[in-house]
Amino acid sequence: MNNIFSNNDHIKRFVEKDEGSDPVYSPMSPPDAYKPPTMNAVPYDELHPTLRHFVDEHKIIMERTEEFETALIKMKREGISREDNKILGEFFAFLDDTIVTHNLKEERVLFPFVHDRMIDNGEHGSGPIPDTAVDMLENDHIKIMELATLTFSLMGVASRITDKTSHILLLDTALEQGLSLVELMRLHIFREDNVVFPLAHKYLTADDFDETAKKMKKYFSIKLEEKKTPDKQD
Secondary structure (H helix, E strand, C coil): CCCCCCCCCCCCCCCCCCCCCCCCCECCECCCCCCCCCCCCCCHHHCCHHHHHHHHHHHHHHHHHHHHHHHHHHHHHHCCCHHHHHHHHHHHHHHHHHHHHHHHHHHHHHHHHHHHHHHHCCCCCCCCCCCCHHHHHHHHHHHHHHHHHHHHHHHHHHHHCCCHHHHHHHHHHHHHHHHHHHHHHHHHHHHHHHHHHHHHHHHCCHHHHHHHHHHHHHHHCCCCCCCCCCCCCC
């Protein structure tokens, strides 16, 4: 049999490019999810108060998520203890309250402006209905709740099963789904903080940001620090 990676093969394992050209990726060497090819970080102090509000909440969410992750890893090694069970309960209550509200604020207050401005500036897909990074983030929100519900349900069922083998299998599946939830949340927050929020900082106008502050107060009774964002220069 001929070598499928021979010199005559039309599918190459490595992508060659000239120095100085834009990066070219192949299925064999995709870009790192945490190192997207176009990422321009914006210092925290330069962000509008609306964006700082979400960044601050992200820090709290990740602290609680990492506590949840530590408990899951410990349970994989040692099984569930009473303390671990308490941490799980507290995390799911935190998710049901704080994380759900955080996602709702993003979807009602910030995302509509980001979506519109990204389309205005050509940062969108080429389909008949232009999609943007906002569509991906909103899809993440749905996946987060699906994974959380699945993890919570599997743990609940596992705790009620008396057959040892079935209990171990169900618990292991629940823990794997929980760890997938943690990684999805970590990647989602990274995308928002390092890709979408910088794009919002770049494209949203002063009037857009003023409207986000008004909506935070109107919908969620949150009064943000007043700050005018300078008009963007072409």
